[in-house]
Amino acid sequence: MKIDDIIRKCIEMPGISIKRSDFSTELLLKEKEGKGSMTFFPLFPGVTIAYIFVNSPTWTAPNFREDSSIEKGPMLLNYCVTGRCEIILNNENFVYVKDGEISLTERFAQKQYVYPRRIYEGMEFFIDIDTLTAQSVWVQGEFDINFHKVVDRFCPDGATYISPATSEVEEILTKLWSLFDVSIPFSISQMKIYTLALFSLLQNQNDIPPSQACTFFTETQVDIAKRVEKIITSDLRQHHPAWELAAQFSVSETSLKNYFRGVFGQNISIYLREVRMKKAAELLATTKLSVAEISEQVGYSNQGKFAAVFKKQFGLSPLEYRRSKNLENG
Structure with missing residues (x-):
């Protein structure tokens, strides 16, 4: 073709x-x-x-x-x-x-x-x-x-x-x-x-590296990983322990984590943290919600911990990030 x-x-x-x-x-x-x-x-x-x-x-x-x-x-x-x-x-x-x-x-x-x-x-x-x-x-x-x-x-x-x-x-x-x-x-x-x-x-090429296509996942395993991703990101205020998710899909906790890492390339906790921080950044830039309110919406009851994680992710505190976005937008 x-x-x-x-x-x-x-x-x-x-x-x-x-x-x-x-x-x-x-x-x-x-x-x-x-x-x-x-x-x-x-x-x-x-x-x-x-x-x-x-x-x-x-x-x-x-x-x-x-x-x-x-x-x-x-x-x-x-x-x-x-x-x-x-x-x-x-x-x-x-x-x-x-x-x-x-x-x-x-x-x-x-x-x-x-x-x-x-x-x-x-x-x-x-x-x-x-x-x-x-x-x-x-x-x-x-x-x-x-x-x-x-x-x-x-x-x-x-x-x-x-x-x-x-x-x-x-x-x-x-x-x-x-x-x-x-x-x-x-x-x-x-x-x-x-x-x-x-x-x-x-x-x-004299030496072709071996193909990694042999490391594969079945349709069922991929489906479980994607359904888990939807569950943990649908409401960022909620917390879903891995053992609870594994029980829901009748697989071991280790298997669940392997499926998720295989599809999304990250551990569940790291992936979810990045999603939460991305959502927090969006709310800081587009709303007038307080840092405390945003912290709660993305699943952090401790505002100080939220601010520390946010700064580690973006290099700025939540308020500094909001001010920088306000300046960018005139």
């Missing part, structure tokens, strides 16, 4: 709009739960890079199924800069790509892209090998890059590969990431150079 077909199907989805320029195509997500953007830069026929910025728990994906089977798509290389992205494997188990990791697959997302932390920044490369072979023979010949070989090395038998990027790979990816804010068309030529260097490196 060509990138233009992918983009065309994406804009058929509710909440997705498109903005085109001479050098790029930007998909914009605007829904009740959040917003985001994916900016696509075509580099060569068959090679496109997308810069992704999402502040939403999900991004609904088009239906790429045909005859009830999952359509094999282009080779997708994803690099997570910040956040966490959920991937469903061929065996219907779930794995997660986090900061500094890459994934390679030929499999499209099912139903939606899921970002458990509600924030995601990264890059994705779309490699349509058929188009490359037909229209960009010189790219493969001149630079001695065989994209079929890359697929065979990292995704044998349709597997999904996930691993922290090696230092050499991360160096190239970091340079590519920095180009998003560089003036066009200079950045385009640099994107082309670094992209070719990236796939040449992947093709010729």
